[in-house]
Amino acid sequence: MADIYPDIKTWLQEKSIDTHASDYVLSPERRTESLRAVAENNFPTRKDEEWRYTPIANVVNRSIQSGTDLSIDADDLQEIKQIVPEACHVVFVDGQYSAELSDDLAAVAKQGVDISPLSEMNASQGQLAEAMVTNANFSDTNIFQYMTLGLVNSGLFIHVEQNTEVEQPLHIIYVNGPTKSAVVQTPVNFIRLGTNSRFTCIQHFVNSDESKAITIPADFFDLAEGSGIQSYRIGVESDQTDHISNSYARIADSARFVSHQYLLGSRLTRSNTEVLFDGEGAEAVLRGIYLGDNDQHLDIRTYVDHAKPNCMSDQHFRGILGGKARGVFNGLVMVQKDAQHTNAEQSNKNLLLSREARVDTKPQLEIYADDVKCGHGATVGELDEDALFYLQSRGIGREEAAQMLIHAFAAEVTQDITIGSLQPYILEKLDKKLSEISGP
């Protein structure tokens, strides 16, 4: 039977004393330390500069339930898997790894990639995971990271062997069944790429309309010399789901980190991506779209730390906001003192589709080296009247013309999707959602 707690604080207190220590996958010290931090820290308020535009009172005050019946519609799941049919599918239900619903991971190992659920990690993998957490130096440390680390009992440890190009993408699906109160899920993934290896990973957060959840995931990436990853994060959760994620990527010499984020669902999403250049000649490409309607609140934060010279970062995020939705972009490019010949670009464009929609954007640069090329730009506006008129004068209805323009606005980002079947899926989702937003 599911226990119900009035809010997340009460739930956390119970959970901390709880007996789950035996399930804990990182070191006992990590658990003690993280839980202490959870107890000591408060939830961020709008007085915290990094959370200025994202109030989380509604997340903190939700009633929580622990334990679920794990009932998942097999047909629905099959449909989700078919979005990337060629992929290796791994399924998490309410944050717990499901061997039954997932593909055979032993088969994947033949391609030179070791994918283990955290509960099956061996000692040396555990140490590596531990080290990744220790080395992650988040610029925005908050209680959610400590929660994830203090409670973690599921997720994946992924290691791609050196000089291996894994052709089959990994499709991680996070689903929830229908529940009465919110389920808290805190999956953590440790993704390590060996020298000159290549990997593609899709994280797909999806649940049914009746699902209530608070998703608090964390990802730790470690890219060795010359390696490259395409990392996708697709958020299409229900409007009763809150989602607060933290990702940290360390990139070594000549490695390439490409991140795509499509935030379409949830009630509130806060996505924090931090990148550390720990080697020269490396590249980070961050792409994203946030599309909000009704009362949705979508917040993207990025922090790109150019700690080494000769690296390139390129960020491009676009927001489309209708209804009473709010969008936030809060990005910072840090160029450290010795990071000469840095090339950093940061762009954020926003479309407001309704009178009640709102956007707050803060593209920031902090530069301590002189021989660098850094630029950023941001725009906010509505659909271009002239462009609408142009299309209308050619016999296209106003509604349809607006759809075309918004579609094109989004397509400039989606064109960078490298997985064939994923692009139509995203665009279809976008179009479907756009058609529900009342036109201008």
Added chain:
Amino acid sequence: MKAEKENPKQLTEEQENLQKIADKEYKYGFVTDIEMEEFPQGLNDDIIRMISAKKDEPDFMTEWRLKALHHWRKQKEPRWTKLKYPDVPFDDLYYYAAPKKKDAPKSLDEVDPELLATFEKLGVPLEERELLAGVAVDAVIDSVSVATTFKDKLSELGIIFCPISEAIHDHPDLIKKYLGTVVPYTDNFYATLNSAVFSDGSFVYIPPGVRCPMELSSYFRINASKTGQFERTLIIADKGSYVSYLEGCTAPMRDENQLHAAVVELVALEGAEIKYSTVQNWYAGSKEGLGGIYNFVTKRGLCAGKDSKISWTQVETGSAITWKYPSCILKGENSVGEFYSVALTNNYQQADTGTKMIHLGKNSRSLIVSKGISAGKSSNAYRGLVKVSKNAENSRNFSQCDSLLIGDQCGAHTYPYMEIENPSAHIEHEATTSKVSEDQIFYLNQRGISSEDAVGMIVSGYAKEVFQQLPMEFAVEAQALMSVSLEGSVG
């Protein structure tokens, strides 16, 4: 990179040149030896009453000051910037200092000759300006206005241009109506402090339909050791009027940090236009980062009426610390706000400056052009806000924030905030960061221009958009200031 390796000689020359700017002495560093009248150190109700009594202020002013002081006691010093500095010992400061005097001088003849000599050294010969430049100068040494020229000519048009202490006596209605309406005494830590202890400053009122025939100008100067300067400026442009106001600053060399917390309030009524220009050249501290002025200023303009316009232009080269965000509240329909800024930091200077454009009225427009130049070990940040409220239909903003770095020890930061609540808004922000490239210098070298001059040219070109906004006399001074600060800083 290649050029560096092949030509190590040039590099050393560049470094020597860099050293040269670092060694540049502050040209205006001297102390006027005038007998000062000082109040006891510290701040309490009695001090406020003393300041108020000394100035023979009406009761409403004393009350206002006291309210501000009581509010200030509850406020916390803001520390959210990137600025690093030791705590200011607010309780050890002198809150009032004035040249000792028997009677208020009626003409230049009555002004202390030593004081006049000070202005002479600063390059502000009042008599000369009176005759040649056609500029009315309201000169402030420490806290009290010493001489005001051109008053007669201005009063013919109904323009009031006088020290604010005088305006409190002679025009209490205007003071009551406008003082604290743009920057209320509760606004922020430094503005509240200023409201409590402000000593003097300028007051300008332009009557309806009048175009002020000359550039109004005021030189502020910090003199007595340990004296915080708390100027208060209030400019009101009534319907359909126009005024251009210039503020220029120099301060003598001191090893102790000096606090400056000024407040400037501008009010533009329907169809009025105010142009406010600043050249700030206060003592920036020694090359080791000792001393220098702490400059915490609150400047804000209210475009109250339809079709009103406020334009801020600033050239900031001085002060150890600059904390300053000249802002516009665009309340009137079709109102326009502009902000042009060049901020140059060198050695250990720190600047955190920018603007706020608050769009409240329909069709309001704003333009931001900010050019930051960092050299030495300095840190230079642009921090700005563009806010479009729900009812500000069709508002427009364009922001351009560029940074130029000279040397690899400095920092240049950009923190733009955009808060948009109306879909018809059109907001664009662009920023770039670059350095003076070797190619550019080489190109000019090739044409017989020395590296030093080349950097000067490149930087002038970079900041040209802003200099063009300055009135002529100021533009010349600003160019000169830039080249003084940048001579030889080949990057």
